[in-house]
Amino acid sequence: MSNQPSDAAKIPRQQDNYTPESIAERQAFLLKQTGVTLKHVAHSSVDPATLAGNIENPIGMAQVPIGLAGPILINGEHAAGHFYVPMATTEGTLVASYSRGMRVLSEIGGVTTTVVERYMQRAPVFHFENAREAKEFGAWFDAHLADIRTAAEATTSVGKLSHVEQYGVSRMRFLRFNYTTGDAAGQNMCGKATLAACTWIQKNYPHKSRYTLSGAIDTDKKHSHINTLHSRGARVVAEVVLPKEVMQRVMRVDTKALFAARQVSNVGGMLAGTTNNGLHAANGLAAIFIATGQDAANIAESQAGIVYVDLLDNGDLYWSITLPSVIVASYGGGTGLGSQRECLEIMDCYGDGKALKLAEICAATVLAGELSLASAVLAGDWVESHDRLGRNRP
Template sequence: MTDADAADLAQRVREGDLRLYELEDHADADTAAAARRHLLAEETGTDLGAVGDYAFDAADAESNVENMIGAAQVPMGVVGPLPVDGGAASGEHHLPLATTEGALLASVNRGVSTIRNAGGATARVLKSGMTRAPVFKVEDVAAAGEVSAWVREHVDDLAEAAESTTSHGELQDVTPYVVGDNVFLRFDYDTKDAMGMNMATIATEAACEVVEAETPADLVALSGNLCSDKKPAAINAVEGRGRTVAADVLVPHEQVEERLDTTTEAIVEANTRKNLVGSAKAGALGFNAHAANVVAAAFLALGQDIAQVVEGSNAITTVDAREDGLYASVTIASLEVGTVGGGTKLPTQAEALDVLGYAGGGDPAGSNADALAEVIAAAALAGELSLLAALSSRHLSSAHAELGR
């Protein structure tokens, strides 16, 4: 279709003949997006040329966004090579990161260089499971106890129902939680290489039908917030959600001084007083310097669910002075990532995953998402080292000033 077609569609929306969400029923996806831009430009006086200059077919994004007008472009850079010895990740990695925060990639890359010269980072996925926790109402506490007991004895029956909805997901466990006449059931799934939130939701709905049929519980909401998705929650910090992943490195003392312009002792003190004591005083769930910076930049670049950066900030950084060097680790309790589905199929995100080397499904299933989690954890470790070094040497503000950020 032509610009005239887009203008005509926009006019039909103004006249009330069509609604914004109906445009794809009357035109191809790119023309529908152009019509919305035309409408917005006329109503707001805004030039949307940059928003409309995108490199993918709008039809390919129909499962990712509604009422599309174009695309938001975020600068993307790369850090690396980052050597990672993981349970799934192996070798050197170039990690694309998208951000608007100047100095971030420079800082992370300084940490990457330090890790590389120390022989690389070790990383492991310690636990994997996507959760969904519906809430049911019951008559009283006695009924709540009855439901909880039945669920504990019939996990296999719930698994049969849940897994009938998917060819990939596997139900690992169901944990009941009771609050008065409320029963929460926290379902935990192995979702392989998918982040798996939609998979877990659909599977849980099928299992809930069994619970309602076999117990006195009535479903109130398919999500009861005990999951807990896209919200700060201690249960995710303790029990994990998505991937629980850790990375560590041992940096010789002389390299700390040469590459980070500080000392092991200074970094240890900064970590203790800032990340541990300061975070405790603040009542924080994350005891780290800025792990969410790397998580967010990786999520934007690699097509992850950006709102789940909330859970990705559930990280604890530890630093210790050992005889042969500075030991540093980052453990992220709830890193929710996938290499299939969602935004991973969008062109720029797919290319970024290809750069990293973990696009699509892994062999065995789940190994690519595990590898992605391990690389992100190692990059977060690099970011922690660099920022702690800048703070302990009092170079943070000067670094931002030097880079003009």
């Protein structure tokens, strides 16, 4: 039977769309429409009643293999000690490669992680008749920031308005509201708070104005240079000094060669216009995001990074990566679902007060992956390891 829909029939819905019966009805509907029996998708240990707020028209669960990388020793402000990191992926060699980097980092005393700041944004734009009016509005806004903050924060028990950036363009005034959001990622929280703030502004600003709730410089689900400069989510730095002897013995590479390779990568990244002068931050972050119930689309922002290395006088190599936009949550969203919560609990990162800890683990994991891949490329192991571990064949 063809797997093309036989007609334009509507997807079945019930008043309670999260019962086993409603899910079974949609599975039967798919069989009729496409001829596909959901032998694997339909199999799940999750109570469908818990899915409300996370998915619409559920038909089952996507099953992604989860591997365990580690241990990795982290010397962080929020993550301290050895951690095992669950990584959901279908890419062979990925977990092995990250574990390899973690082994080196642990052997030399761990990786140091620092959360510089953490904000979430919503960025409305106000429209006026001319640039002079837009400029005058900006001054009025600054004078009334305390009242605007009160209006915004009245919508949330967790979010706090930290500061607001202003950008004048033509006859518009772009406002970038920056919030702290507790242990939630906070996009929806910030949207609701900013709507309340804009409503208060329209009611109290003495002149005519109109606004668009998002003027696009909050850059949801896409990278932007403003995020690299001003941070979106957590701005985290992971850094380490790599001893020359250890790198030669364990990774079979010389630190001078690693340093030289980084210069080549910087030039190549500049030519290509990349948003990350490292190697593959998105690999580790995506695997952790999927395992722990993060919003996977936030990889578009979170993968951005700045690698900085320095060859020391004794031949050791300082290596750091700054991730300016790590958007993670330890509470809310998909983090409370069964397998996702368990993966967070493996790292003691579920619940209140754990979001910054998770952000540091993410950054440390990324550094481990950068170190492993860079060494594999130089040592000639890259293609061989993928051929050995990354082929799904009989």
